[in-house]
Amino acid sequence: MTLEEFFRSVPKAALAFSGGTDSAFLMWAAKHYGCDLKAYYVNTAFQPEFELEDARRLSEELSVPMKIVEKDILAVPEAAENGPRRCYYCKQAIFTALWEAARADGYTVLLDGTNASDDAADRPGMQALRELSVRSPLRECGITKPEIRRLSQEAGLFTWEKPAYACLATRIPAGTRIVDEDLKRVESAENMLAGLGFRDFRVRMYHGGARLQVTEEQLALALEKRLEIVSGLRELFPAVMLDMEPRS
16 A cells, blocks of 8 residues: 555544654655645653754644644653553553544544554554554555655655654663653753754763763764763763763
């Protein structure tokens, strides 16, 4: 099945929109194939501000209406406790809120940007999507991440080369309770590093300090800017560490 065929069978839908590469391309495809689409962005403590900015920008560029749904994810005990099933409970809460908003607007189909490269066995949150009957057109049509980037570039989407981004909760060690203060510290740290020219990196909390993970291509930049990094991060964390094993 092609995306054109999918949207021929689904002419009206709500889209769980993150502002990332996958859901951005899905928004473009739905618009391109004539789907009556409305985007829904769930704003939680786990999402950084730049994701919302990107989501707003793309919805404006593609002239797709977008509604922001506020959700206090830290009020979901199983999400805040940060156990091994955190992603499942987080997705369950978020997509339940999305369904409520979409149904209130008259939509009976909810889409998300899961693609054919995503390993269902390695993503417990996908169980929640199945239970809540969320459709994933990119996965259903066998479209992989490299294809999405290629097609997004051809479509002129600014998100085509946007690095994959896992939510801020992944920066907190599993088993450590997630609190808003720690999420804000991590977001501030990553904003600072982005300002220094880093891309596709992570700042993870590690024994109370900050552990910086960068790609192999940016290890040299991390060493070159180590004094600026330490100076900036020490305002947020008592200790700063650079992981010498590059992130893939």
